Amino acid sequence: MRKTILITGASSGLGEGMAREYAKQGRDLALCARRTERLEQLKSEIAQQYPSVKVSVKALDVNDHDAVFQVFKEFQQEFGSIDRVIVNAGMGKGASLGTGYFYANVQTAQTNFVAALAQCEAALEIFYQQQHGHLVTISSISALRGMPRAMTVYAATKAGLLALTEGIRADLIRTKSKVKVSAILPGFIRSEINEKVKNTPFMVDTETGCKALVKAIEREPVQAYVPGWPWALIGFLMKRLPLKWVMKLG
Template structure:
């Protein structure tokens, strides 16, 4: 199925940050949106705003905590029944809590691990059940440039979950290649894009604003790549170096 016909797009974690930004970009392209997040009041505001701007877009919102795995399957199926078909699912919901291991913050680290990896697994399972039944669809996972190497302090578990998500996505693609399935799978690795998850981080090199970042994310997703760095410059180069340099040098890149 050509990417320009992906009419109905489901986005998790759509109430803020990159999820909200991508919803705005896809609405501007005239797509139908299935948006879910924990904070429904934010989704209500977004729905109202987008429907006024783009009256031809069909937008549906539902409350979803991705850590409620049963609810993930239920909500995805509800959206499918509502729209008749889901053409693309973007596994975007995530969090960035954490601290150095062994410093008393296991509760935060495990929460990030569960949300960014186990809940992402639930979302991938739910999406692929639908896509396999439809025999078409585009699964998109939002990983991170930090997936490429181990990271220090608050980033340690976050980076590990994003590495796991990158490997999970590739494994799904390998499985679909073997069965010659028409389902497409992409893993997107954003660099530093300003959002709620990193709003307190100061003086980060190569940080771009949310709107620019989300426009570039959507542009990359529409091409349905296997993987993509966003923005491509400078992250494709930095990514190449990150995978090859000694760890103590990698720590200086960020």
């Protein structure tokens, strides 16, 4: 069992939800995010409900790449080892390209891909030194095809993260490392990033979605759609349907 779980972007949404699910299982938690007041509140709630669970929280802006390496190492020193890192921090700002919202699109690109790269690098340095660990990247069903409007850059970053994760896995196969890596592709799970989106098909609530995420992560798959139904089928179709049909999901 992976005892110590590090989750980025843990102050809200899927990160917070996964932390709560892991606390129920008695796992120790290394939680980081920009909003430390929310992390402290989460830590307090977990301490009251699950007093045997060790929770450490640290401030981290994942776009401060040096801080990513420093915070991950501090967690490792505090816990003795980190057994799983969930690269979860992200954002969904943006608009159609050419409409004057480059500032928002580039923020999403930097946070969802470049900062994720830093997190993967920092996690793998620790895992290689420990000779064990499980790296989990939270991609998206939107990674499978190009998407319109506000989803264009978001989908592109998640596609990049998916390819990055597979490249890491290729390296691990080549070196015969015991480190595991999984790419998780959530479908529509209600969270802070999409709370204003209405009438979305197949949307599940945060708790249901996070239970499914943790269940999938525990299997340590190469890749998983979450929830499995209907997103495994939708993913299969998305890769094959004409783009004008696929774009209706965006």
